[in-house]
Amino acid sequence: MKKWLFALIAVPALLVGCGDKEEPKTLKEPEMPAMLNVDILTPKEVAINEPIELAAHVVQGGENIDDAIVEFEVWESGKRDEGQMIDGTLEKDGVYKATITFDHDSVYYMFAHTTANGIHNMPKQQITAGTPDMTQIVPEDEKANNNMMEHGNGTSDGAEQDDDEKNEKNHH
Numbered sequence: 040m041k042k043w044l045f046a047l048i049a050v051p052a053l054l055v056g057c058g059d060k061e062e063p064k065t066l067k068e069p070e071m072p073a074m075l076n077v078d079i080l081t082p083k084e085v086a087i088n089e090p091i092e093l094a095a096h097v098v099q100g101g102e103n104i105d106d107a108i109v110e111f112e113v114w115e116s117g118k119r120d121e122g123q124m125i126d127g128t129l130e131k132d133g134v135y136k137a138t139i140t141f142d143h144d145s146v147y148y149m150f151a152h153t154t155a156n157g158i159h160n161m162p163k164q165q166i167t168a169g170t171p172d173m174t175q176i177v178p179e180d181e182k183a184n185n186n187m188m189e190h191g192n193g194t195s196d197g198a199e200q201d202d203d204e205k206n207e208k209n210h211h
Contacts, residue, residue, distance in 0.1 A: 073100030087169040103133030107155035117177025144169030
């Protein structure tokens with residue numbers, strides 16, 4: 040019986056002794072990637088019935104990003120559900136472009152959906168084509184747009200933009 044008692048005490052003691060392994064001295068924190076900056080280069084006022092370049096410059100950590108996925112979502116004011124997605128193509132030095140032609144006077148909106156290195160940013164810009172009758176333009180539902188933008192990350196800069204426009208473009 041003493042042998043059984045000794046075995047019941049000795050075996051767990053030996054197992055506990057085997058469990059003392061040295062743990063790593065320091066655990067490295069995963070590095071957070073730099074913010075993804077997307078600057079829209081498309082003019083805010085364009086002519087109708089002429090090809091328009093939709094363009095965005097993508098930078099991360101001060102470096103041009105030439106392997107991003109850029110899709111331009113464009114729709115006429117009040118007709119978001121009729122919008123279209125146009126793939127952006129890398130031109131050079133982090134600048135992606137696509138072409139569209141607006142066939143009538145109106146206000147249009149564009150998101151530059153941009154994904155690079157696991158980060159998504161989607162700045163928005165209003166584009167006025169021709170000379171639309173502003174009394175006929177349906178205002179965008181800012182609350183709905185802000186809710187949509189919450190899934191993006193990153194920022195965009197632009198010296199000529201006011202704070203409200205920057206807030207609309209810069210969403211995290």
